[in-house]
Amino acid sequence: MGTTQLETVPEPKYWHLKTVLSEALDSEFSVGEILPNERDLAARFGVARATLRQALEQLELEGRLQRRRGVGTTVAPPRVGVAVDPARHTWPGAAGDDWEPVDAGSTDTVPAPVARLLEAEAAAPVHVVRRNRVTAGRSVAAELLYVPAAVVPGCAEIAAVSAPARARAVLDALAVHALEGRDRTVELGSASAEDAKALDRLPGAPVLVVTTRYVSGGRPAAVAVSTYRADTCRLTFGESEAVSLLAG
Amino acid sequence: MGTTQLETVPEPKYWHLKTVLSEALDSEFSVGEILPNERDLAARFGVARATLRQALEQLELEGRLQRRRGVGTTVAPPRVGVAVDPARHTWPGAAGDDWEPVDAGSTDTVPAPVARLLEAEAAAPVHVVRRNRVTAGRSVAAELLYVPAAVVPGCAEIAAVSAPARARAVLDALAVHALEGRDRTVELGSASAEDAKALDRLPGAPVLVVTTRYVSGGRPAAVAVSTYRADTCRLTFGESEAVSLLAG
């Protein structure tokens, strides 16, 4: 039979499609340009729409494309470099950061992983602060900050008139302590319905979940769970912020 | 018609399915247990297999499930905490790390983003070292380390007999310099065919891409692009390594 074909491992169509599209994006399209619609593209490549969509989904995951229902598919700008770890260790809410306080409330039940990080009982009273991060004019992250009530005993944020003021009250109460240390984890997640709304994405959209534990007085004083849009963000650590902006 | 239904916003089926399955995983399954196959599950929930798969894909993305072709779907163990940023700043290849050198070679053409980070021409000769990271017995990351030939002028790794020895030669030549600093970015990507093989995943699988730039003598001396399995890894920074292991 001696075919010249060696190891005929047929590449999936969607994978090949993704490669072709990716090269086309590099050479024939510019940022913001809109692509033909999915039905036309599928017809042009001779595949089912579902197959084409599989390729588009991958490209969107990689931050190459942006798709919006009712609008179309556009070429995405390079990912935004977002500083996650500034040189100065500071409490959340310090002056000059990109975060805007949204609201604050209290609860007795925090997620189990958060309770573990706080080294507290899941049932202890905890303040929950919601913040959004806007960088370079784009909404990039949503955050829930958990502060045990015991850490900010005098905090009476309930009395504050506006929602942002309630959030600020907790942040200010936190800042009176001395910050000793901080540690972090980064992992992949999918946006909850609530986070999705804040990030202007659909529920389930891929996000980078940054969990930060703040230590003061030898004990965990707060835990922040920040969810960043994975399609548009590149998290930067150390002095690399300026670099990554250039690298975009 | 006064239905009791308010704001009938129909939740997508796959989203609801995901929620139901997620709760079932918490309460009725233990780690490693195998789920019924996709056709049975789809029938049981009264949905098409594609819809069920959409839910399973989300759960796999979140590290809750593990699917292997020809085998089945199993409940995944908690994500492994992987230290990305040890307190001591060291060159790659320092004693005691999890990385095993695989091979090394030379090239004249590096990816454009890498060239930018190296502040070098894309056409300059560069050594490329491939390493794999095995943590807790599991293959978690694959890496390409780019070292400009000018940084390790005496390095003659070509002569080394074995592939790992070639890699070590470059790493050792790098270690003679003084490491001044390091910066990093983390972003979402999808596994290349080559990385997928090293990570025992399918091409296109979601990965966390950690780009590290090593600075020596006031100039970039090396750039590492490490791709971590996003389904099984949680990257840890700072002193949080022990914590995250507990938190698992």
Add this chain to the structure above:
DNA sequence: TAGTGGTCTAGACCACCGG
């Protein structure tokens, strides 16, 4: 209202793994 992407279906075949 027309056009877009998002969801869903009911099939089919393929690649891979185990016994």
Add this chain to the structure above:
DNA sequence: CGGTGGTCTAGACCACTAT
């Protein structure tokens, strides 16, 4: 070999956006 997940099809309808 039988069973699994992976790929692919050709449709249909829905939710959203802009005009």
